[in-house]
Amino acid sequence: MKKNKILVLREGINSTFQDLGRNNFYHIGLPFSGAMDKRNYLIANKLVGNKHNEAVIEFAYQGPLIKIEDGNINFAISGDIKFNIKKNGKLMTGDCYKNYNLSKNDEVDIISTNNSVYGYFAVSGGFDLKKNFESFSTYVRSNVGANNGKKIQKDEKFFINDFKDMHTNKSLKYMNSKIEYIRILKGTNFDYFFEQSITELTSKEFLVTKLSDRMGMRLEGPKIKNLKETNIRSEGLIKGVIQVPADGNPIIMLSDHGTIGGYPKIGAVISADYDRLVQTPPGKKIKFELIELKEAEKLYKLYQMETENLLSQI
Amino acid sequence: MIKNISNLGDAALYCDFGNDVDQKTNIKVIKYFENINKKNIDGITNLTPSYNKLIISFDLNVVNFTELKKKIEDIEISESYIRQDQKIIKIPTCCDDEFALDIERLSLKLNLTKKEILENYLNKEYFCYMTGFIAGMPFLGDIDKKIRLERLETPRVKVPKGAVGITEQFTNIYTFESPGGWNILGITPIKIFDQKNEKQPILINPGDRVLFYEINKKEYIKLNEKE
Secondary structure, eight states, rough: OOOEEEEEEEEEEOEEEEEEEOOOOOTTTOOOOOOOHHHHHHHHHHHOOOOTOOOOOEEESBBOOOHOOOOEEEEESSSSSEEEEETEEEEEEOSSBBEEEETTTTTEEEEEEESSSSSEEEEOBOOOOOOOBBBOOOOOTTTTTTEEEEEOTTTOOOEEEEOOOOOOOOOOOOOOOOOOEEEEOOOTTGBOOHHHHHHHTTSSOOEEEEEEEESSSEEESSSBBBOOOOOOOOEEEEETTOOOOTTOOOOEOOOTTOEEEEEEEEEEGGGGGGGHHHTOOOOOOOOOOEOOHHHHHHHHHHHHHHHHHHHTOO | OOOOEEESSEEEEEEEOOOOOOHHHHHHHHHHHHHHHTOOOEOOOEEESSSSSSEEEEEEOOHHHHHHHHHHHHHOOOOOOOOOOOOEEEEEEEEETOOOHHHHHHHHTOOOOOOHHHHHTOEEEEEEEOOOSSSOOOOEEEOOOOGOOOSSSSEEEETTHHHHHHHHEEEEEOOEEEEESEEEEEOOOSSSSOTOSSSBBSSTTTTOEEEEEEOHHHHHHHHHOOO
């Protein structure tokens, strides 16, 4: 029996267990899933000394209120997050990108994300969970993944794997870069749309609407007009694809997207900009810039180097 | 056999087999899917076969578009199926009015009686083109020309789990409660996707054949409890 245990006093919004996601199940209808903001996910795990694909709690807008029910934990929170810690009955403000030790009856209250969407709560040793389809990542829509494929609920208790006591403090100086524009590549149905609409897509602002979640991000802006066909024969999708249904409002496919879809694809967000894209909250506006494949590949290398550089500083 | 390979984003190949939606084209896609899957090519993370396209996702840290495109163009595809256990799956379906949510609409638009619609639909073998959208959902066809109808103008926010629907030349089963716009004409108690059975999670695979047969509500309830 594991000794260290947490109790969820408040579940927060869309709190789920996530890791690096699952490969090779698109053909049976299971998307990639995994942490939405991969960089912050990796940083959280590194701050508590975990291997890079350990499960963490991902939350959106508001995180859980967690009480240490037994034993102790070493945790870190990544993202742009406001949270409090209650240690030995004393309340203090917490800092992201720093590890903390807590003991029985202490609490972490993850209050909100600042001007962003997702945050990550990682514990040394990781949570004691079962993998499903080779990953811990929870895919709520088909009840797949850790915790029986369900969101984390109030009053649930989770054990934490044994870990070596960490008395060393780890931290990272990191500012999440705010969004300026999102770079995209032409989609496979780019020529289905009016030239004027293409110009507007790459010059006007688009509002991120409330109808956005782990599955997709719905945008509103100038209507994108289709000159050919508003439906295509259903075919595969990947995360980052921008589909435009008949109403002209673009939808960007995110990590829990349906694996097959039948709307024309006007573009696809480059891999290097995905983390920044998913952190844009409803009510904010984004702008797109159309670039070429070679440039996208270079930008990904840069993104990857930056991530590794950050991880090496921990 | 692939007509054209382009990029979808910076980390996927979009293999186009043309615009025809028929078994001949789809079988080509399935063969490519099976062969590539078996070869375990470095960097490939996901394969998504559909009617006439195959999307190959890859890890940009391992390989890039140009390199992988070359590999796929040069790949040898075996003539026969790799999977040899294609089967006929019989799906019990209750078509009582309370489950046949769109039978009135179908009857009105197609100018057929409810009985005629079901006679045209039930007890026929349909080919499985692909699975996906939600876990395990099979896209089957082709249904009789007389009962083909477009999607609902306004999709339902919630289609119940197990609902059996038709649109155009296709029929499917909602493996989970989900939004959707297909014309619903019944419900099945059979579990199509089983997340606890990781070796064989889906009941219906591309290439399989599926037949729907009618059961009454009593049988539906009894089977539903068993599943």
